[in-house]
Amino acid sequence: MKGKFITFEGIDGAGKSSHVEWIAGALRQRGLTVHVTREPGGTELGEKLRELLLNEPMHLETETLLMFAARREHLARLIEPALARGEWVVCDRFSDATYAYQGGGRGLDRAKFLALEHWVHGHLQPDLTLLFDLPLDVARERIVLANRVLDKFEQERADFHERVRQAYLERAHASPARFRVIDANRPIDDIRKQLEQIISTICL
Numbered sequence: 001m002k003g004k005f006i007t008f009e010g011i012d013g014a015g016k017s018s019h020v021e022w023i024a025g026a027l028r029q030r031g032l033t034v035h036v037t038r039e040p041g042g043t044e045l046g047e048k049l050r051e052l053l054l055n056e057p058m059h060l061e062t063e064t065l066l067m068f069a070a071r072r073e074h075l076a077r078l079i080e081p082a083l084a085r086g087e088w089v090v091c092d093r094f095s096d097a098t099y100a101y102q103g104g105g106r107g108l109d110r111a112k113f114l115a116l117e118h119w120v121h122g123h124l125q126p127d128l129t130l131l132f133d134l135p136l137d138v139a140r141e142r143i144v145l146a147n148r149v150l151d152k153f154e155q156e157r158a159d160f161h162e163r164v165r166q167a168y169l170e171r172a173h174a175s176p177a178r179f180r181v182i183d184a185n186r187p188i189d190d191i192r193k194q195l196e197q198i199i200s201t202i203c204l
C-alpha cells in the first residue's frame, strides 16, 4: 500500500503542533509506519535554512526561494523515499504555507508561487491537508498565554495574519477534495474527536 502524506496548516497559534504527534500516534496504533516532520526544516540543511528564515530579514523572493529550496531537500531526502516505501508522512506545514504567508501575507506574485510549486513538486500534493482555522484574536491570545518567543512571522502585524488566514481559506476552497477545514476555536478534545473521524476515513 502506498504511504500517505498529511499536512497541517493554519495561522500561528491555531493549535496545529498540539495535534501533529497525536495524529501520528493514532496512525501508528493502526500499524502504520509514520514520520513526523516540519517545514521549513525536516532535514539537517532544512533546519539550518529554518534558522535563517525565521530570524533574518530578507527580500520576499529570497524568502520564497529558500522555503522551496528547503522543501526540495525535504522531498528528496525524507518525504519521497518514505512514501515510496509505503510509509506515512505527517508534516507541520508545506507549500500551502508559502501560498498563504509569502503570497497572501506578503503579496508574492501568484504566478511565481505556481512556477516554484510546479518545479519542486509538480508531481506530488499532500493526500490530506488539515487547515486549523480560527479568529486571529483567539490565536494571538494563545500565543501570549504560551509565553512564546516570537519569530519573524509571529511579529508581523494583525493585518498580515488576517491576509494569511484568508489566503489559506481561499486555497482550501480551490481544492476541497484535499483540504479539511477544522474549526480550531474549540477544546482540544473536541478537535481530536473530529480528527479521529477524518483518519478513520482515510485509513479505509
Ligand SMILES: Nc1ncnc2c1ncn2[C@@H]1O[C@H](COP(=O)(O)OP(=O)(O)O)[C@@H](O)[C@H]1O
Residues within 6 Å of the ligand: 010, 011, 012, 013, 014, 015, 016, 017, 018, 019, 142, 143, 145, 146, 184, 185, 186, 187, 188, 191
Ligand atoms: N484547542 C485549543 N484550545 C486552547 N488552547 C490551545 C488549543 N490548541 C492549542 N492550544 C494552546 O495554544 C498554544 C499554541 O498551540 P500550538 O499547537 O503551538 O499552535 P501552532 O502550532 O498552530 O502555532 C499552545 O500553548 C497550546 O497549548
Ligand SMILES: Cc1cn([C@H]2C[C@H](O)[C@@H](COP(=O)(O)OP(=O)(O)O)O2)c(=O)[nH]c1=O
Residues within 6 Å of the ligand: 012, 013, 017, 038, 039, 040, 054, 067, 092, 093, 094, 095, 097, 098, 099, 101, 102, 151, 153, 154
Ligand atoms: C513552511 C512555511 C512556513 N512559513 C512560516 C510560518 C510560521 O510563522 C513559521 C514557522 O512555522 P511553525 O513551525 O508553525 O512555527 P512554530 O514552531 O513557531 O509554531 O514559518 C512561511 O512563511 N512559509 C512557508 O512556506
